[in-house]
Structures are given as C-alpha cells and as structure tokens.
Amino acid sequence: MTEGSQQGRDETRARYDVFHTDCLARDVVDHVTSRWGIWVLISLRHNDLRFYELRESIQGISEKMLAQTLRVLVEDGLVWREVEPTTPPRVTYGLSEFGRDIGEPLTELFDRITRRLSPGTR
Template sequence: MTTIDGTDEQLPFDVFARNCPSRETLGHVTGRWGALTLGALREDTLRFNELRRRVEGVSEKMLSQTLHALERDGLVHREAQPTNPPRVDYRLTPLGRDVTGRLMGLIELLEERMPEVLAARVRYDSGR
C-alpha cells in the first residue's frame, strides 16, 4: 500500500498518538456536525440546503467547513452541476458509506438506550 509520503511502506496508525493523522479524521467523523452530516447522507445524495434542513441547528458556515473536511478525508464526494443556478450535490464515497455504517450502529445504540442515559442523568443530578 502506498503511504502518504509516497513510499510503499505501511505505516502503523494509532489514533492515540498525538500526531497520527487518524486522530484528525476521527474528530471529523465523531464531532457533532460530522456525525450528523454523514448520517444525513447515508440514504441519499443531498444538496447543501437539503443537508442544512436535515441537520437541524447547523449554521451555513459550520456545514460548509464540515463538508470540506469530510471531502478532504475522502468520505464525501462533492459534485457541481453545470446548471443555472449552479447545483452542488453531496454523497458518500464508498469509504464514507463504510464509516457511516459503523457510525449509525453507535447512533442507533444510543437512541435505543436513551431511557437508561436519562435515568442516569437524573440520578447524577439529584446527588446520586
């Protein structure tokens, strides 16, 4: 496999290492807006404003930054259509689909177990 520096040597990636590039990508995927953007794209190609409506609460600037980061990491594909007005579509890449599949497992688990989370919060907030 060719590495980032163009050699054929396989470098070990360790997300716990301070300078490992996987740490930055993990942040893009698991950050609030990255996770929600990937999740929103899991079923369909969406335009920017469709994504913004789906991911409630994200600002235009934050969504733009998130999409740029996910595109740079190879998780999202941006396609500009030569129409008037211009149309830009976003969709998951094959890598993005794989990552999002695993991410959705976590999201689904959290949604299923929210009653337990909420009960734990009540116990904690009441002084245990």
C-alpha cells in the same frame, strides 16, 4: 531483508497510532466525531443530498459550519461533491465507499442509543 520489512511495519504502526498528535488516522477520527461531522455522515446514509437539503436535515447547523464540515469530509475522502454547471450551481453531496464504511457503525451507534431511550426521556 526481514529487518527492513519489520521496520516498515513499525513505521506504519507508529504513523497510525491515534494517541500521537501527528497521526493521519487521528485527524480523520477528529473530523468524523466533530460536533457536526457525525450528523453529516448519518444524514447522507440513505440519500445523496443537495447543500440546502442537508442543512434542513441537520437542525441547528449554520451554513458556515455545514460548508466547513463538508469541506473537511470531502478532503478526507468520506464525502464526494458534485457540481452541476447551472445557474445557480447545483451541488450534491453523498457518501463515498469509505464514508459508507465509516458511517455504518455510527448509524448503528445512533440506532442503539435511540432504541434505549424511552420516548419521554430527554
């Protein structure tokens, strides 16, 4: 019996080894640290936002890239999406518990970086 439980732990460890290309956790890390993923998570850290509010909060992101990034983050369970059946539909996004958990250290990292930079540094 010990042998079977040991094998299960080894399989789980191998499944979540981010150095392997088929690792599920690696996919989530790639999505979170993508060019726009980190900014979506940081933008949603305090408030739920509608699509256009989110787009305005992240300078330089196109509607297409925001939609793609949100789709992936929703699929990963980091962001939730709520559609109100109005005309036009009102779509709101927010962080799931998992997204808040992941977003917290990203926000800390961002805050540390901005504290270290002097106002004139660019």
